[in-house]
Amino acid sequence: MRELYLFGIIIAAGMLLLMWKRVYQSKTSLWILFLGGVVPLSSAILTNLNYGQPLIYGLLEERRSLLYLSFFPTLYLLIKTAPTQKHLETYFLYSAVLCGIVGFLYYFGIIPENTGISFHVDEKDFVETLRPNRYMIGSAYVSIAVFMLLYSMRDRVSITRLGLLLFFAAYLWLVIQTRQTMVIWALAALWIFRNRIGSLLKLGSLASAILAASFFLVPEFYVEQFERFNALLFEATSGPGVRDNTVAVIMQAVQDNYYVGLGALSLQWNGGFSSMYGPHFYLSDVGIIGVYHRFGFLTPFVALIFYGGYLWIMRQCKHKGPLLLAFQLTFWFGMLNMLLSNALMYGGATLGIAAACFVYFAKARNPASEQGHSIITPSNNWAIHDQLQHRHHNLE
Numbered sequence: 001m002r003e004l005y006l007f008g009i010i011i012a013a014g015m016l017l018l019m020w021k022r023v024y025q026s027k028t029s030l031w032i033l034f035l036g037g038v039v040p041l042s043s044a045i046l047t048n049l050n051y052g053q054p055l056i057y058g059l060l061e062e063r064r065s066l067l068y069l070s071f072f073p074t075l076y077l078l079i080k081t082a083p084t085q086k087h088l089e090t091y092f093l094y095s096a097v098l099c100g101i102v103g104f105l106y107y108f109g110i111i112p113e114n115t116g117i118s119f120h121v122d123e124k125d126f127v128e129t130l131r132p133n134r135y136m137i138g139s140a141y142v143s144i145a146v147f148m149l150l151y152s153m154r155d156r157v158s159i160t161r162l163g164l165l166l167f168f169a170a171y172l173w174l175v176i177q178t179r180q181t182m183v184i185w186a187l188a189a190l191w192i193f194r195n196r197i198g199s200l201l202k203l204g205s206l207a208s209a210i211l212a213a214s215f216f217l218v219p220e221f222y223v224e225q226f227e228r229f230n231a232l233l234f235e236a237t238s239g240p241g242v243r244d245n246t247v248a249v250i251m252q253a254v255q256d257n258y259y260v261g262l263g264a265l266s267l268q269w270n271g272g273f274s275s276m277y278g279p280h281f282y283l284s285d286v287g288i289i290g291v292y293h294r295f296g297f298l299t300p301f302v303a304l305i306f307y308g309g310y311l312w313i314m315r316q317c318k319h320k321g322p323l324l325l326a327f328q329l330t331f332w333f334g335m336l337n338m339l340l341s342n343a344l345m346y347g348g349a350t351l352g353i354a355a356a357c358f359v360y361f362a363k364a365r366n367p368a369s370e371q372g373h374s375i376i377t378p379s380n381n382w383a384i385h386d387q388l389q390h391r392h393h394n395l396e
Contacts, residue, residue, distance in 0.1 A: 006063060013069035016076055023072055028359050031309040036068030036348060039302065043294045047263025054269070061266035067348035074356035085321035088357065089148060092323055093164070096145030099138025100167060103175040106135050134177045140330075140350045142168055142176070146185060147326035150192045157202050166207060180340055184333050191329070242280045243340075249277055250286065250293045261296035284346060288338040291345060306344045307335055313355050317362040324361065327354040 013036075016023055023029055044058025083091075105111040146168050149161050172181060193200035253262060264283055265272040273281045283290030292299045314328050330350070334343035343351065 003063075006066060009070050009073065010066060013072040016072045020072075020076065022079070023075065026075070026359050028071070028309075028313055028355055031305070031313070032068050032071045032352065032355065034305060035344075036066055036071075036352070039345075040065040043261070043263045045263070046261045046294065047265060050257065050260075050262045051265060053263075053265060057266040057269040058263060060268060061264050061272075062345070064346050065348055068352040070349065070352035071356045074353045075360060078356060078360040085323060085361065089152075089321065089323045092141065092148065093145050096138060096141045096168065097164070099141050100171040100175075103135050103137040103171055106137065107133050107175045133175070135175050136178075137175070139176050139178065139181065140347070142171060143181065143185070144323070144326045144330055144350065147188055147192070147329050148322045150189055151322035151325050153203060154193060154196045157206065159206075162203065162206055180337070184337070188329060188333070243285055246277075246281055246283075246286050247289050249281065250283075250289050254293060254296050257296070259297045261292075261294050261298060263294055264290075284342050285340075287340045287342045288344070290342055294345075303338075303344065310351070310355070313358050317358045319361065324354075324357060327357065330354075 040059060040062035043062050044053075044055050047053045047058045047061075048055055102111070106113060146165065149165050149168075153161050153165075169185075172178070172185065189200070193203070254260075265276075267274065273283075283293055288299070288303065291302065295302055310331055314331070317324060320328065327350075331343070331354075334341040334347065
């Protein structure tokens with residue numbers, strides 16, 4: 001299903017680039033084409049030159065970068081449907097809840113997971129005792145939904161939103177099981193409520209009351225989770241780990257190649273890096289260092305375009321509701337945590353959509369902004385009007 005989705009995105013983006021002139025009105029299109037076209041192709045070429053890996057396998061390895069192209073169909077749909085920010089907030093919230101439901105269905109075994117293993121090197125993931133039943137379904141969408149809920153709860157804490165927040169927290173702890181994301185959610189809550197200490201205390205008190213009540217109902221569950229928390233904490237703080245070894249290998253390999261990038265090998269071609277460095281070598285685990293392995297001395301140039309370009313895109317949109325603020329905060333955390341977060345190569349699934357939202361609402365009128373409302377109406381630059389609507393608009 002992921003590959004079918006990616007294929008659909010590529011076909012839709014290609015058709016819009018050929019047939020839709022309006023897409024070239026945005027400078028962001030060049031930024032998207034660089035990240036979703038030039039970057040993966042360059043990595044595939046470097047891998048071919050250094051290792052002899054065919055280009056098709058290089059593009060297969062970097063296929064997630066192609067998801068930046070989701071910018072084009074998203075922008076097209078925004079212009080055609082003219083939604084408000086509230087509409088998009090509801091859409092992302094429903095999407096995140098659906099991801100959570102599907103993830104829990106896998107977690108409880110209602111939906112059976114595949115019994116076969118695609119690659120022998122991945123067998124370790126199926127026998128991991130510390131984090132069993134781990135699934136990464138919709139983790140990016142869920143994080144965005146959590147930040148959006150926190151922003152919407154700064155001024156008014158409601159039981160419904162709190163219930164959704166606890167649902168996502170349970171999903172993170174039981175299903176996603178990523179320690180880095182747990183820390184980021186906690187920091188995000190502190191940042192969002194930094195000027196709303198009263199709301200933060202109210203939110204914390206309600207959440208604590210609900211958790212305390214549930215503890216008396218199922219105390220054994222909380223005892224098990226506390227033991228697992230101690231195990232995760234011990235593993236994270238018990239000296240050098242796999243990431244340290246991966247970073248050391250990358251720095252030495254690029255240096256030996258005269259600081260020219262080496263690209264990225266695909267598991268589907270001769271076992272990828274596992275045949276060279278062992279089964280625990282993954283470029284996706286070491287953030288910007290993984291980008292350095294791909295592009296060598298060109299990494300600062302690629303990173304400048306990525307981080308600088310997205311900062312510029314966000315600044316063009318002056319009126320940001322909870323969803324756009326959530327997109328913004330997600331990017332800031334990714335940039336500050338670039339040594340572990342590899343959003344540049346793997347964040348296209350959400351960053352392409354977010355960029356389209358910023359571009360669209362940057363060109364939309366917000367007549368209600370002075371009254372503190374979040375209603376957005378499209379301007380003539382984007383909206384599709386017929387002759388009657390144009391005449392009515394001119395009379396106004």
